Amino acid sequence: MARRQLPSLNALRAFEAFGRHGRMTLVADELCVTHGAVSRQIRQLEEQLGVALTEGPRSRLRLTQAGLKLAQALSPAFDQIEAAVPRPIQAGAKPLVVSCLPTFAMKWLIPRLPRFQAAHPDIPVRVAESNGPFDFKADGIDLAIRMRSPDTVVTYDAIATPFMEHYHGPVMAPELATSPMTLERVFAMPRLLTRTFVESWSDWARNFELDHLPPAVSEQEFDHYFYMIEAAAAGLGVAIGPWAFVQRDLASGRLVAPLGFTSGRARIVAVTPPDGATEEALLFRDWLLSEGASTPSPP
Template sequence: MARRQLPSLNALRAFEAFGRHGRMTLAADELCVTHGAVSRQIRQLEEHLGVALTEGPRTRLRMTEAGLKLAQALSPAFDQIEAAVPRPVQAGPRPLVVSCLPTFAMKWLIPRLPVFQAAHPDIPVRVAESNGPFDFKGDGVDLAIRMRFLGDHHSDDSEVTPFMEHFHGPVMAPELARKGMTLDEICAMPRLLTRTFVESWSDWTRNRDLASIPDPVSTQEFDHYFYMLEGAAAGLGVAIGPWSFVQRDLASGRLVAPLGFTPGRSSIVALTPLDGAGEGALLFRDWLLAEGASTPHPPEALAPHAPDASFAPITRSRAHS
């Protein structure tokens, strides 16, 4: 068999972590190394490949199109390796397994998780990223976090607890935005989609009570929400971003939301076993309810064709009622 011509696995791992998080500091925290170490690994990977994988200023680095393509391939490859690695018999308390939407876990849940761990240091939590169906017993899941759309039938084996409302709206890189852009101009820009929810634009159009919107000049599809949002931050086009996914990127200035956000016809829910959840799962569910209630609402959507949409990061807060 021919010898594989692969770059350094450490460099690939560093770049994959940066691709998921979108920030060097978060990738460094995950890998337990310094920001500079991640930066050097990525630079060495670019030199080895002879291709630029990142661009932009150091304080707001983003992936190039080649970088996005590589990152999309690396994440499932590392997932397969992780799943295949044998594990020793678990010592100590069994972790609370939380099955969660990948981008929601990355952008909302994990940054808040230290609060739960500080309050309950005796309950280790393992976040299992998943978009699809699951089985509480077969998959060893204690609690799941999913998006539940209005009219969806409840599962026979789950107790459904909504803990946060869903808002969404168009987001883009600040370099693409300019004052005075109309709704039609924004909707006609290159449009970014994710395979996990290709209906995002039609869903937003319906929730905005718009009869129609202009066709985009082009469309580009990504495998996951977080890659689509990185594509938006890289300036590839405009995407429909859920508020819970983009709140931190708006605050940092990596993304802007010129039309604000519209309430969606869905909510984010916690699912626990109908035949009895464990004490840890119930404590985690109650914590989700408290965190959801304290998450600020986004700004309301501006009127269609608003001539003076604001591109400033969002700072206003309002607790859920």
């Protein structure tokens, strides 16, 4: 077997984490290293490959198109490695397993999770990132968080409890938002999509009572919301960004939303089994309802 020609795995791991988070400080927290160590790993990877993977000022670093392509390939590869690694049987309380959309987990759920742990220190929580179909028993899931629109086809028995309104709007890099920004100009820009919620553009366009969605000049589809958001920040086009996912990027100036946000048909829901939901899962569902109610609406 030929020897694999791979760059440093530590550098790949650091870069994959940056692709998900978009901020060096969050990567440093996840990997338990310094901000400088993360920067060195990514710089080392770029030197090994001879390709620029990031661009922009250090305070608003973003992925290049080559970086986006690599990051999209690395995440599922690391997911497979993690799933294949055997784990010892641990004693103690069984964790509450929450299946969650990856971007929602990173941008909304995990920053709030310490509040649940403080209120319920005896309930360990494990967040399993997933946006696909699931089976409560076969996958060992206690509760799932998904985005559901009225016409979403659900192929399994479950109880879906909406806990947060879904506000959305076009988001883009600041340099693309030249004034005046109009609806027609948004439709004339390259369109970014995610397989996680393919109906995002048509759902948003319904707010303007359009007979049909105007054809895109070009489209680029990504596996996850966080890659689509990074593509928008990199200036590759305009994306329909959920408010819950882009709050921090708007606050930091990486993204702008020149047309604001409107209420979408979809809702973010907590999904529990139709019978046999654990007491811990119901506590977590009620906590989600409380956190969703306290989340500020877009300005």
